[in-house]
Amino acid sequence: MDNLETNFYCKNETVKVVRKVSFDVHEKETFGLIGESGCGKSATLLSILRLIKDPGRVAGGSVVYKGINLLELSEKEMNKYRGSEIGMIFQEPMTALNPVLTIGEQICDAFKDEKLTKSEKEEKAINLLKIVGIPSEKQRLSEYPHQFSGGMRQRAMIASVLASEPKMLLADEPTTALDVTIQDQIIKLINNLKKKFNMSVILVTHDLGVVAEMCDRVAVMYAGKIMEIADVLTLFGEPRHPYTIGLSQSIPRKIRSGKLHPIEGSLPDLANMPEGCPFEPRCRYKEKICKEELPELIEIKKGHFSRCHFIEKLKNEKGIIEL
Amino acid sequence: MQNKEIILKVENLTKYFPLKKTIFDVLTKKPTRYVKAVDNVSLEIFKGENTGLVGESGCGKSTLAKTIIRLHEPTGGKIYFGEENFTSLDQKNLRKRRSDIQMIFQDPYSSLNPKMSVKEAIEEAAKYHKVCKKDEIELKVNEMLDMVGIPRYLSSRFPREFSGGQRQRIGIARALILNPKFILADEPVASLDVSVQMQIINLLDDLKNKLNLTILFISHDLRVVEYITNKVVVMYLGKIVEIGNTKELFESPAHPYTNILLNATPVLDPRKRATNAVIEGETPSPIDIPAECRFNPRCPFADDFCRKVEPELKLISKERYVACHKPLLKSEI
Numbered sequence: 232m233d234n235l236e237t238n239f240y241c242k243n244e245t246v247k248v249v250r251k252v253s254f255d256v257h258e259k260e261t262f263g264l265i266g267e268s269g270c271g272k273s274a275t276l277l278s279i280l281r282l283i284k285d286p287g288r289v290a291g292g293s294v295v296y297k298g299i300n301l302l303e304l305s306e307k308e309m310n311k312y313r314g315s316e317i318g319m320i321f322q323e324p325m326t327a328l329n330p331v332l333t334i335g336e337q338i339c340d341a342f343k344d345e346k347l348t349k350s351e352k353e354e355k356a357i358n359l360l361k362i363v364g365i366p367s368e369k370q371r372l373s374e375y376p377h378q379f380s381g382g383m384r385q386r387a388m389i390a391s392v393l394a395s396e397p398k399m400l401l402a403d404e405p406t407t408a409l410d411v412t413i414q415d416q417i418i419k420l421i422n423n424l425k426k427k428f429n430m431s432v433i434l435v436t437h438d439l440g441v442v443a444e445m446c447d448r449v450a451v452m453y454a455g456k457i458m459e460i461a462d463v464l465t466l467f468g469e470p471r472h473p474y475t476i477g478l479s480q481s482i483p484r485k486i487r488s489g490k491l492h493p494i495e496g497s498l499p500d501l502a503n504m505p506e507g508c509p510f511e512p513r514c515r516y517k518e519k520i521c522k523e524e525l526p527e528l529i530e531i532k533k534g535h536f537s538r539c540h541f542i543e544k545l546k547n548e549k550g551i552i553e554l
Numbered sequence: 555m556q557n558k559e560i561i562l563k564v565e566n567l568t569k570y571f572p573l574k575k576t577i578f579d580v581l582t583k584k585p586t587r588y589v590k591a592v593d594n595v596s597l598e599i600f601k602g603e604n605t606g607l608v609g610e611s612g613c614g615k616s617t618l619a620k621t622i623i624r625l626h627e628p629t630g631g632k633i634y635f636g637e638e639n640f641t642s643l644d645q646k647n648l649r650k651r652r653s654d655i656q657m658i659f660q661d662p663y664s665s666l667n668p669k670m671s672v673k674e675a676i677e678e679a680a681k682y683h684k685v686c687k688k689d690e691i692e693l694k695v696n697e698m699l700d701m702v703g704i705p706r707y708l709s710s711r712f713p714r715e716f717s718g719g720q721r722q723r724i725g726i727a728r729a730l731i732l733n734p735k736f737i738l739a740d741e742p743v744a745s746l747d748v749s750v751q752m753q754i755i756n757l758l759d760d761l762k763n764k765l766n767l768t769i770l771f772i773s774h775d776l777r778v779v780e781y782i783t784n785k786v787v788v789m790y791l792g793k794i795v796e797i798g799n800t801k802e803l804f805e806s807p808a809h810p811y812t813n814i815l816l817n818a819t820p821v822l823d824p825r826k827r828a829t830n831a832v833i834e835g836e837t838p839s840p841i842d843i844p845a846e847c848r849f850n851p852r853c854p855f856a857d858d859f860c861r862k863v864e865p866e867l868k869l870i871s872k873e874r875y876v877a878c879h880k881p882l883l884k885s886e887i
Contacts (some may be wrong), residue, residue, distance in 0.1 A: 267747040364834075380836055410610040411774065415818040423829065437748055440820030444827055463824045481752045482822065483781030493752030497717045535641040550824045 246501045250455035256399075261425065261432040263446035263463070264367065265439065265478075269498055271288035271455040272435045276401050277435075280313055296399075315343055318397035322404035324384035328376040333373035334360075334387045359390040362427075362519040364420060384415035386420065393424065394516050400425070400432045404439060418444050439482060439551065443467065450533075451475050454499050454509035457528065463534040468550040472539040473514045479551045508540070560634075561736055561768050562599040562622070567592060567631035569614075569621045573841065579877040591617040593792035594631070596867070599736075599751075604762065606800065607772045608815065609838050615772050619738045622770075623655050624648060651681045651813035653887040656729035660741035672699075672724055673709040682732045701764075702757065711810060719750035723757070730761065737769045743778065755782055758785050776792035780804050783793050785873075789814040791840055791848045794842070794867055797875040808839050808876040808883035810853050849877070855880050 249271045256262040264272040267473065278289050281301065301312060317405065321327040322357055323483060329337055338356040339349075346513065349353070360368040363386040385405065396480045402421065407413040425432050434445055442449055449466050451459040451474060459472040470476050477494035496513040505511065511521040521539055528538045539545070591614045597748065599605050607615045620626045622633055622847040624640065633640040635655065641649060647791040666675055669799040676695050680686065686694055695738040696706050713721055722742060729737060743751040759782055762769055764882065773779050779786060779800070787804050790798040807813040835852050835854040846864055850856040860879055867877040874883070 267749060326731070336709075382836055411815060411818040412833050412836075413836060415820070416834065418820070418830045419829065438820070439748075440822055443822050443824045444820045446824075467822070467824055469617040478748060481749050483752070483755070483777045493756065495753070497719055497750060498747070537673075539793060552825075 261446045266452035272453045313479040315395045317399045318392035319401040324388040338391045363390045459537045558600040558858045563634040564597040565632040568629045572630045604783040606786045608777035611788035653732040655736045656734040657738040702727045739770045771864040808881040
């Protein structure tokens with residue numbers, strides 16, 4: 232992905248949701264996109280599959296998948312990639328599954344090979360339900376989404392995505408709506424499926440705990456910009472951006488190990504973005520230059536990038552692991 | 555520990571919701587079935603303590619809170635607030651007494667009236683309960699706004715003009731203007747962004763110390779509970795399964811369910827990843843709860859005895875209660 236821009240064109244203003252975002256995802260890797268609501272992480276994900284709805288539009292940049300720029304394809308060609316090459320799972324499975332089709336029908340619809348007979352398809356679907364850990368598969372196949380619990384729905388959705396054997400899985404907050412015990416199950420399920428089917432995963436989440444459990448590399452987004460990219464151990468061990476550091480310190484730790492230092496203030500208005508660094512109003516380390524000039528994404532060491540004027544100052548800040 | 559003052563005492567509190575009968579059920583004279591949301595819960599909360607109430611969704615934690623302030627009428631049991639029996643109050647007196655117990659809700663988007671300005675929303679309750687003289691109300695509202703960190707000049711704006719965190723602050727101001735002694739906070743930060751969550755938690759904690767409040771903190775986020783509370787109550791399917799001092803309970807959980815909840819919370823260290831889930835299966839429906847130990851179908855340690863007899867909530871060590879035949883923590887008493 233290179234210099235991706237996605238804007239939403241509203242009546243009087245243009246909201247720049249994704250502002251020149253670039254990153255690479257390698258084969259068989261789980262790449263995390265983290266940030267708070269409205270930071271553009273979901274919009275980035277949807278832009279990959281060109282699923283941004285009106286009034287939004289991808290305004291520039293490129294999304295290159297295996298050498299092909301997805302943004303230049305015709306809608307018909309694009310459909311070949313959706314699902315079969317790149318699958319997507321959503322936060323709220325109830326809205327992503329079709330309520331008037333049985334789970335079985337939805338999974339069977341997704342099989343690529345059209346020569347399969349109905350019974351062959353059903354057999355494959357039962358097998359998929361087994362893989363994602365849905366008990367009494369046969370009976371479940373003829374049930375509707377509303378008869379499933381939240382966790383089971385998420386599993387069913389994963390099964391229907393797996394049916395078309397994608398090489399890449401886009402997961403948009405797949406566990407946010409679930410209880411901790413179920414969240415734990417789904418995290419482990421996605422991790423194991425990724426290995427089994429040799430997939431790459433792009434995971435969007437706001438939960439650093441989920442990142443720690445799943446990701447190999449992580450990009451931290453704020454107000455449509457990538458602020459820091461690093462492998463997960465570096466990010467948790469030695470973060471070099473004030474926003475990442477603030478997030479790390481916003482997570483409650485053992486009882487009363489000292490007062491927490493959350494980030495003050497709230498998220499900026501995307502329609503009226505300041506010139507300089509978007510994090511400047513809330514930053515603890517800001518100086519005059521931050522208001523005037525947007526810092527570049529600088530490589531600190533191999534694979535570790537940060538967008539800050541004062542990387543040197545942040546050298547001694549601790550990451551989550553040490554806190 | 556004897557000198558701690560009990561502010562709220564709940565005795566055998568029960569809340570059942572009847573299920574709708576179908577015409578077939580009526581004709582065949584089937585007995586009404588119930589959702590046993592809160593089932594025989596007893597609990598003491600001490601003055602000045604932060605108590606956490608945790609459990610999975612559907613375990614009855616919100617219903618318990620709403621039953622305590624009688625937004626739901628209890629099916630059975632008693633609630634004492636201080637010396638006073640809260641269950642026997644009639645509606646008129648109940649309304650008066652509610653100024654002492656205030657609730658903060660999860661969703662600040664829906665708990666504020668969209669047609670009321672911030673000032674109106676905050677002063678509405680104060681007027682009703684006659685907290686102060688009419689000409690002092692404005693002063694009082696401003697005082698509240700300062701306390702929760704909302705600039706005074708925003709007081710004539712409407713809820714839609716505020717962010718989630720600010721709305722939650724307004725909700726807190728609205729609860730605090732009545733000088734309550736006890737706050738029920740039902741998932742007060744669950745719908746907020748991570749960086750804003752901690753602001754609200756710190757605010758609640760500061761206010762608690764400043765105003766000498768007692769807070770019952772309902773949350774499914776164990777990290778938040780561990781950070782802010784002194785005491786934790788764990789619920790499963792309408793029943794309390796464990797009560798204990800926060801520090802001790804997080805260090806050595808006694809009930810297998812507590813242990814599983816703690817282990818299911820993602821660790822914040824990528825080096826400590828596990829490959830298998832800590833528990834398979836999901837919470838069963840609260841309609842037909844087994845008469846035996848209700849956790850036995852999911853419990854890794856359950857044996858025949860657990861499948862026959864329901865365990866009682868027993869004291870096993872100092873301030874630690876557990877409802878399990880085979881607690882993980884050895885009994886000291």
